Amino acid sequence: MAAAIEAARTNAHIDIIIAERLDRLGKKILATGNGRCNFSNINASVDNYYGNDSNFTAWCLKRFTVNDTVNFFNQLGVFPKEEEKGKLYPFSGQASAVLDCLRNEAERLGIKAVTGFHAVSVGRRKNAFIIEAKDGRVLYTDRLIIAGGGCASPSLGSDGSCFELMRTLGHRVSELAPALVQMKTDTSAIKGLRGIKVNGLLRLIQNDRYIAEDEGEILFTDYGISGPPVFQLSARLPFNNNITASIDFMPEYSPKEIYDILEYRRDNLSYTTMENFFSGLLNKRLGNLIARRVGIEKLSFNVGGLDKQLLWSIASVIKDYRLEIKGTKGFENAQVTAGGVLTSDFDDKTMESRLIKGLYACGEVLDIYGDCGGYNLQWAWSSGRLAGKSAAEAMM
Ligand SMILES: Cc1cc2nc3c(=O)[nH]c(=O)nc-3n(C[C@H](O)[C@H](O)[C@H](O)COP(=O)(O)OP(=O)(O)OC[C@H]3O[C@@H](n4cnc5c(N)ncnc54)[C@H](O)[C@@H]3O)c2cc1C
Incomplete structure (x- = not known):
């Protein structure tokens, strides 16, 4: 959602669709921080992240900082509260506030949501991407941002299927393991x-x-x-x-x-x-x-x-x-996935694939995960916004 919002704010002349396999957007957000959503951490830096190349996060975290996250949500109505070890929560203590503000902003910007769309294959025809869902529905797009998460807590949506999509597009996926568990x-x-x-x-x-x-x-x-x-x-x-x-x-x-x-x-x-x-x-x-x-x-x-x-x-x-x-206790109980799509095949300044023009990835699907305490959502917001901005700028 953060990627879509940033894309819409960057370029008002493009149509943006969020394709989601569950029946509603952002279900996982409601479960974060024990229902309170620890949405960032004031101490977030490269040192809080792991992966084959955790330095991949550096540019992105500088381009969309923790302050940017705080301002982004504050503007949308989520007043921040800092708790122990720099953890940031909505002052109201409700994760639903974070989800509501994202959904409202997406709606205000005219972003369409297609739910119940379980993407099972992605192909290329000329310069477009063709995304097919399990139920046969098909979407066409000039730019594609993969933000499907990893394999952690599959009941909340991220069932690891996006790793398969990335593999079919020629991307390499590192060994996967449950973390924050x-x-x-x-x-x-x-x-x-x-x-x-x-x-x-x-x-x-x-x-x-x-x-x-x-x-x-x-x-x-x-x-x-x-x-x-x-x-x-x-x-x-x-x-x-x-x-x-x-x-x-x-x-x-x-x-x-x-x-x-x-x-x-x-x-x-x-x-x-x-x-x-x-x-x-x-x-x-x-x-x-x-x-x-x-x-x-x-x-x-x-x-x-x-x-x-x-x-x-x-x-x-x-x-x-x-x-x-x-x-x-395995992926069923884990908060994040360690490992993912290799970042060496992506440009850290844009989040665009080095292998396929017009393809972007962000968040947990990439081979990056963070410490417990708001760092993983910060990575999702920073990398999502960077991917959205880059994709929209490329269409100007
Ligand atoms: C219980 C729990 C508590 C957590 N608490 C915190 C916390 O307080 N602070 C923090 O920083 N982090 C927390 N995390 C981790 C954090 O939620 C994730 O790292 C973050 O949400 C990753 O964002 P993402 O956008 O990359 O992926 P996700 O949030 O996983 O979103 C991916 C979306 O893509 C959809 N999708 C997946 N595959 C497909 C497909 N093939 N077709 C269509 N749609 C698809 C999914 O349904 C999902 O909605 C928590 C995680 C869990 C499970």
Whole structure:
């Protein structure tokens, strides 16, 4: 929609059609930001993006900046609200406001929407593109912008079919993987923790090195872990092997401070058993798992029996609780697709294909994805507007 709006604003003498496979436009927007639409982030820069060549985003993010996004939506009525870590939301807290303003503006500009149009093939006749839908309907156009997203959350429209369309046009598509998604872990390490939420520092470790970290609420599930830091760090999982997660359950304290806290508890609670030792410090069920990890199998173990070595072991497990990553919850649950149509076959100044004149691509269909926190929608707006502007200018 942003591409179509920018095209219509740039050149009033062209007919613009949005072809959408679902029965209405922009369904995914309603689901973003837990229904609040985290539509951008004031910190967005090239460093927040991944792909074979993340520098591809540089020119586009400079041409259509975060400020441009804020102004674009503010002009259409969506007043911005900045929240933690630079995340931007509509002040009203409703994703529907973002979708409504885009739809109203598209309508005002005379942009036509053809819904229920599932494009399954694209061909060329002379200089025109012929797009055929599953139900046999056909559209002809001089310029074509592919903005069909990736494979993440297919129930919201993006079923990966645009990768196939791009392949038939001769474009290469890199390996695909789900990102911004829950992580599956070794379940024995989280047995009994299902439903527990803790505040912690999550780290990813590869070859004994921390490669990323984020702090926040971590939710334990029957398959692994979820929550904001998990989604955030899952951006680093695609195409990276041998990654282990580590949780620091008391990031505010050093190992020595935790040792002192534990020693104090041991001395004051020496009359009780391990079953009660963590109560009031950590979640009880988590405490039981930590006890097991340091070799205390029986919860009837007397607290008074915790020697120096055991206290240090407990402190170090609290600071560094290791979980083997076994995968992710897949495209069905992912917010974005890592990988996509190779950007090396596109001009970063226009988003036009280097292989086929008049063909453009933008957003998630390209081999670019961003961190969690408004960066992916910012990329969709920036690249969409650049593609729309370029395509419309080429028809002047
Ligand atoms: C649950 C969820 C929450 C998210 N929250 C946020 C957030 O708060 N902030 C953020 O920055 N990002 C968020 N994202 C990611 C963000 O929504 C996407 O990166 C962004 O929408 C991609 O934009 P796009 O225009 O490239 O593709 P999409 O938004 O996926 O739009 C593609 C459109 O093309 C249509 N289409 C696909 N194939 C065809 C076809 N063959 N024929 C016709 N039409 C087709 C689809 O139906 C869809 O409407 C979230 C994603 C999900 C799934």
